[in-house]
Amino acid sequence: MGIFERKGREKAERRSLIMGCAKKLILEYGVEKVSMEDIAKQAELSKGTLYLYFSGKDELFSEICEESAARFSEYVQSRLEGGISGLEALKRYWLSYLEMYGESEDLFILFNMRQFLAPADSFISLEENAGTASYVFYHLIKKMIEQGISEGTFEKDIESGLVVKTIIALFSQAVENAAKLPRAARKSALIIDELKTVFQIMLRGIARVEIDRSCLVLPDLSTFNKNKD
Numbered sequence: 001m002g003i004f005e006r007k008g009r010e011k012a013e014r015r016s017l018i019m020g021c022a023k024k025l026i027l028e029y030g031v032e033k034v035s036m037e038d039i040a041k042q043a044e045l046s047k048g049t050l051y052l053y054f055s056g057k058d059e060l061f062s063e064i065c066e067e068s069a070a071r072f073s074e075y076v077q078s079r080l081e082g083g084i085s086g087l088e089a090l091k092r093y094w095l096s097y098l099e100m101y102g103e104s105e106d107l108f109i110l111f112n113m114r115q116f117l118a119p120a121d122s123f124i125s126l127e128e129n130a131g132t133a134s135y136v137f138y139h140l141i142k143k144m145i146e147q148g149i150s151e152g153t154f155e156k157d158i159e160s161g162l163v164v165k166t167i168i169a170l171f172s173q174a175v176e177n178a179a180k181l182p183r184a185a186r187k188s189a190l191i192i193d194e195l196k197t198v199f200q201i202m203l204r205g206i207a208r209v210e211i212d213r214s215c216l217v218l219p220d221l222s223t224f225n226k227n228k229d
Helices: 003-029 036-042 047-053 057-078 086-101 106-117 133-151 160-179 188-206 221-228
Strands: none
Touching: 003 036, 003 047, 003 057, 003 106, 036 047, 036 057, 057 086, 057 106, 057 133, 086 133, 086 188, 133 160, 160 188
16 A cells, blocks of 8 residues: 555544544533543544644534435435335435444434534425435435435425425424433334334325225334345
8 A cells, every 4th residue: 555545534534533533522422511622532643633633523423424424325325226116215215314323323423423413403495405414315305205206105295305304303302302401311112113203194195095005004113124034
């Protein structure tokens, strides 16, 4: 390995270390109470070195959010092989969500950072922020719903963009409520069940009356874990 390749790898590893330390501190103390100095100490770096990698909390937290979103998006896309229906795509989206966040606390970390970065985000302009994680999520789910409309699974007169914004807003509210609890009281299974309920209500609300309601049921966390064994 050449000197440039080695230096590039070392830089990537240090950035990953910094982001990991930031997530650990946020989970323990909350995003508002974590400073760049705290992160530098946790990473055993000088504050000056930390600023060589990130200009401030906004840039650091934004990169953590975008990296996580990119990994999730790639994972979902890998499960959406050709030939599946829009409804099946939405179910696989949910399964991917369980696989990545069902038993971790990353969801709370990412939500806290997103709220810190955009506290007044009302999801009104999701379709306009090209290149961001929110934009990718918005259009991914919107495409699945529109496919379901064209296939006759969902009502043809629904506004797909509005449905997606409502889903994201309700998901965010559920996570926000859980994030306010003491860390020991946060139960991943409980929040996942609440998100499942929200998702199913939305599916039932947009599905045509002729559709078998049993087809709109999402797997719960216990079923998912049983299938993994």
